[in-house]
Amino acid sequence: MSELRTFDDRKTLQRAAGELIASTLRAAIVERSEAHMALSGGSTPGPVYEALSTKESVDWEKVVVTLADERLTPSEDRTNSNQALVESTLLQNAGRHARFRAPEAGRDLPIQDLILLGMGGDGHFASIFPQLPNLEEVLSGDAPDVMHVAPDPLPDNAPYERLTMSLPAILRGRSILLLITGEDKREVFEEAKRSTPREHPISALLAAEPAQLVTYWAP
Numbered sequence: 072m073s074e075l076r077t078f079d080d081r082k083t084l085q086r087a088a089g090e091l092i093a094s095t096l097r098a099a100i101v102e103r104s105e106a107h108m109a110l111s112g113g114s115t116p117g118p119v120y121e122a123l124s125t126k127e128s129v130d131w132e133k134v135v136v137t138l139a140d141e142r143l144t145p146s147e148d149r150t151n152s153n154q155a156l157v158e159s160t161l162l163q164n165a166g167r168h169a170r171f172r173a174p175e176a177g178r179d180l181p182i183q184d185l186i187l188l189g190m191g192g193d194g195h196f197a198s199i200f201p202q203l204p205n206l207e208e209v210l211s212g213d214a215p216d217v218m219h220v221a222p223d224p225l226p227d228n229a230p231y232e233r234l235t236m237s238l239p240a241i242l243r244g245r246s247i248l249l250l251i252t253g254e255d256k257r258e259v260f261e262e263a264k265r266s267t268p269r270e271h272p273i274s275a276l277l278a279a280e281p282a283q284l285v286t287y288w289a290p
């Protein structure tokens with residue numbers, strides 16, 4: 072059964088998320104001599120990545136970072152890419168020793184020790200949006216690990232086609248940390264337990280009842 076933890080405020084949530092990710096990475100390195108994690112973009116995780124970058128207790132040279140999704144920005148908009156977000160927040164301080172691997176459509180990913188997700192107000196996660204023409208493919212059990220998707224219409228706040236991990240690739244993650252903030256998104260999260268993936272894509276993740284999913288929420 073997945074777990075929901077609530078926090079008094081976003082700063083406390085972000086600090087706790089950094090701690091959880093660091094301990095997950097340390098445990099993975101002890102067990103398998105390396106750790107793989109896939110990160111999301113958005114407005115919530117930046118401070119998590121910054122806090123994480125200062126953790127000297129993580130053997131960062133053994134950490135490989137990729138993205139749960141990526142915005143296919145033109146070169147002049149590169150600062151809006153998720154890679155740019157991760158480079159400017161996580162890949163500094165101690166975290167600069169981690170290796171970054173950009174996702175490629177059709178290229179298999181190693182099992183991720185940790186996948187960090189956010190959720191949009193429409194119930195999207197990674198770049199699995201309600202308006203994906205190929206939504207069923209991205210959610211199907213035989214989907215490739217990474218897929219090219221073209222939300223139609225493109226999202227207002229980041230109007231780009233995307234690369235996204237598929238649902239089966241996400242469900243293969245050893246741990247999945249979902250960060251949600253605000254009352255509105257909490258309502259969407261609760262509603263998604265009873266709706267369809269076309270209404271709220273996150274409902275497909277929740278319907279799988281992944282035991283490795285932990286959701287952090289703050290007002």
Ligand SMILES: O=C(O)[C@H](O)[C@@H](O)[C@H](O)[C@H](O)COP(=O)(O)O
Binds near residue numbers: 190
């Ligand atoms: O490229 C992106 O925008 C993200 O990967 C996206 O899936 C994000 O996780 C959600 O939109 C939630 O974003 P917040 O962090 O702003 O809630």
